Amino acid sequence: MIKVEGLTKRYARHVAVNNISFEVGKGEIVGFLGKNGAGKTTTMRVLTCFLPPSAGKASVAGFDVVDQSLDVRKNIGYLPETPPLYPEMEIGDYLTFVAKLKGIASNDVPKRVDEVIGRTALGDVRNKIIGKLSKGYRQRVGIAQAIIHNPPVLILDEPTSGLDPEQQREARQLIASLSGDHTIILSTHILSEVEQSCSKVIIINAGEIVAVDSVANLHLRRKGGEMVAIQVAGAPESEVRQKLELVRGVARVMPKDAPEGFVAFEIESLEQNAIRPDLARAIVESGWDLSELRTVGESLEEIFLDLTKSEATKAKATQEVAQ
Numbered sequence: 004m005i006k007v008e009g010l011t012k013r014y015a016r017h018v019a020v021n022n023i024s025f026e027v028g029k030g031e032i033v034g035f036l037g038k039n040g041a042g043k044t045t046t047m048r049v050l051t052c053f054l055p056p057s058a059g060k061a062s063v064a065g066f067d068v069v070d071q072s073l074d075v076r077k078n079i080g081y082l083p084e085t086p087p088l089y090p091e092m093e094i095g096d097y098l099t100f101v102a103k104l105k106g107i108a109s110n111d112v113p114k115r116v117d118e119v120i121g122r123t124a125l126g127d128v129r130n131k132i133i134g135k136l137s138k139g140y141r142q143r144v145g146i147a148q149a150i151i152h153n154p155p156v157l158i159l160d161e162p163t164s165g166l167d168p169e170q171q172r173e174a175r176q177l178i179a180s181l182s183g184d185h186t187i188i189l190s191t192h193i194l195s196e197v198e199q200s201c202s203k204v205i206i207i208n209a210g211e212i213v214a215v216d217s218v219a220n221l222h223l224r225r226k227g228g229e230m231v232a233i234q235v236a237g238a239p240e241s242e243v244r245q246k247l248e249l250v251r252g253v254a255r256v257m258p259k260d261a262p263e264g265f266v267a268f269e270i271e272s273l274e275q276n277a278i279r280p281d282l283a284r285a286i287v288e289s290g291w292d293l294s295e296l297r298t299v300g301e302s303l304e305e306i307f308l309d310l311t312k313s314e315a316t317k318a319k320a321t322q323e324v325a326q
């Protein structure tokens with residue numbers, strides 16, 4: 004549904020997006036992740052024909068963003084970072100205006116406006132002036148204008164930014180209800196949102212793509228060996244550590260903060276080694292109390308931070324490991 008090949012976008016001499024490629028299949032919901040300034044909005048603006056690419060190609064629903072921009076726009080609903088709302092207009096009038104602008108036949112406009120107002124739960128405020136709406140309601144109007152012509156593809160730039168937790172949940176539910184018949188790319192800084200809503204993640208860093216994968220696969224591929232957290236009561240740290248380091252399959256034992264009277268470690272196994280039973284045995288057979296033993300998965304946040312570390316930080320980390 005969306006195909007990006009070798010896309011580059013420069014602003015004067017600054018390269019905002021550098022030779023990126025990815026595809027999004029029909030019906031997928033893709034989370035577009037990246038730090039501030041990574042190039043998310045720029046990519047979205049190219050896909051929605053607001054900016055021409057400097058190099059490379061992009062197509063939406065089979066139409067090229069440069070040569071067939073009118074067809075692309077028909078097939079796309081776009082929620083920009085700052086939705087283009089007219090503050091002096093009432094919601095209902097504004098949506099009627101957008102519907103006509105997007106070429107919906109006059110006879111169908113009232114019905115379609117009612118539909119999107121229902122879908123975005125704006126019924127109670129349809130006669131309110133947009134300028135007087137709270138941020139959350141304005142965001143709903145932004146989504147309403149994006150879906151009014153029922154486009155197969157939705158590009159949502161931070162749809163839940165600035166919303167309170169309840170509104171975020173409502174916006175997520177709305178987006179989920181649009182999935183299935185729509186292909187969606189949404190950018191966000193909320194990683195739990197990606198885990199909840201998205202089938203796939205694209206991570207962009209300094210204009211380059213560093214990962215395109217499912218959330219589940221990202222978790223898997225970042226994990227080398229198993230990581231186990233362990234907490235032991237009433238034992239000296241150095242002795243416990245020595246004991247744990249001797250367990251077969253253990254690669255590293257890292258001390259962690261622990262409450263008074265306890266010692267805690269995170270232990271990394273060598274690849275393909277199940278070390279938990281042996282760790283438990285080593286502690287218990289030494290006569291210590293095992294108060295906690297659990298596998299720790301790498302969170303999406305850690306994965307994200309690792310993938311988007313600057314090269315300088317990565318080089319430093321490598322040096323530290325080597326020492």
Ligand SMILES: Nc1ncnc2c1ncn2[C@@H]1O[C@H](COP(=O)(O)OP(=O)(O)OP(=O)(O)O)[C@@H](O)[C@H]1O
Pocket residue numbers: 014017018019037038039040041042043044045046
């Ligand atoms: N109109 C512009 N003129 C010049 N540089 C720009 C322009 N718009 C964006 N940039 C630069 O391009 C880079 C990518 O910006 P972009 O807005 O795409 O990032 P983003 O991933 O959307 O960030 P954020 O999470 O802050 O929204 C940044 O370095 C930014 O300063």
Ligand SMILES: [Mg+2]
Pocket residue numbers: 043044045084160
């Ligand atoms: Mg942005």
